[in-house]
Amino acid sequence: MLPRSQLGKTGLRVTRLGYGSMGLRGPRTWGVRVVDETHAERMLHAVLDAGINFIDTAPDYGIAEERIGRYLSHRRSEFFLATKCGCTPVQHDDHLEIVHTWSPEVIAANVEQSLRRMRTEYIDVLQFHGGTLAELQSSGSYEAARRLQDRGLVRWIGISSKLPEILDHLRPDLYDTLQLPYSVLDPSHADAMACGAALGMGIIVRGGIAHGGPEAEIQREHLNRVWERLQLDELRPPDMSRAQFILRYTLSQPACHTAIVGTCNLQHLQENVRAAEAGPLPQELVDEIQRRWTALRDAC
């Protein structure tokens, strides 16, 4: 069984390895890869078959919500579903433009559409897809989400954010969960993560596998440079892939309740499941990585 933790004050017992469905967004969106229907179906079933019980999605992710509905609605009791709101994506001929709009009408329309697309009667966690605290409050978006919660359409309310605006969102009186990016290659949200967890918010980590690290199909030079500067290959046990090393470091942070790793590769999924089962890295390894980060910061 995959290790679980409590998603803050929601009380939901989520698997520490969650699934991010952005890669299932389909054609005419963005990026170079398009996952076809057969593979999307196989992928989503494999996620649940592996025991993962937390799926993150958004109205912004092309046809990802529709696919979740089409392939997993008959297994709805097996997973918690988190989606987002404030989304008014614009479909162009060849790509999807992501636009966020804050108004009660958009929040309500997003939820109605998400419920329809995902063929479900409720959303476990509705997250504002960005926005500043002032925007969400002055536009009435926050109250709109509360009204949907009162109607039983939404169980918990969260925010997906990043620095610097995330600092204003460290408000457990307003939000049950906080989604943020974090990994050993980009730990800039470590303080926000620890603070949010200490305040009782459920912490949902994105980017927790740093897009696959140096072995990723889509290379990210800035992350690779951090890997090199920290000389992490020196610390990585030979039987652990770089991606597993990165993921297990993320899972070594008690404040990370679930890491919504995205993958459209069945082998990567199995690799990630094995990493989650193995759990946090040994403490001496975590300490050494943190020592190296401190030295790197001091040198800058």
Ligand SMILES: NC(=O)c1ccc[n+]([C@@H]2O[C@H](COP(=O)([O-])OP(=O)(O)OC[C@H]3O[C@@H](n4cnc5c(N)ncnc54)[C@H](OP(=O)(O)O)[C@@H]3O)[C@@H](O)[C@H]2O)c1
């Ligand atoms: N603002 C927001 O709210 C926001 C923004 C971005 C993302 N998100 C959410 O967070 C989720 C994850 O974010 P993300 O996709 O940016 O970051 P991520 O999970 O760190 O990276 C996903 C990438 O890592 C690769 N990968 C996964 N496991 C791997 C493995 N074992 N070995 C090698 N490569 C591996 C995947 O490629 P393969 O398919 O080849 O495995 C994919 O390209 C998204 O799906 C979405 O749900 C939210």
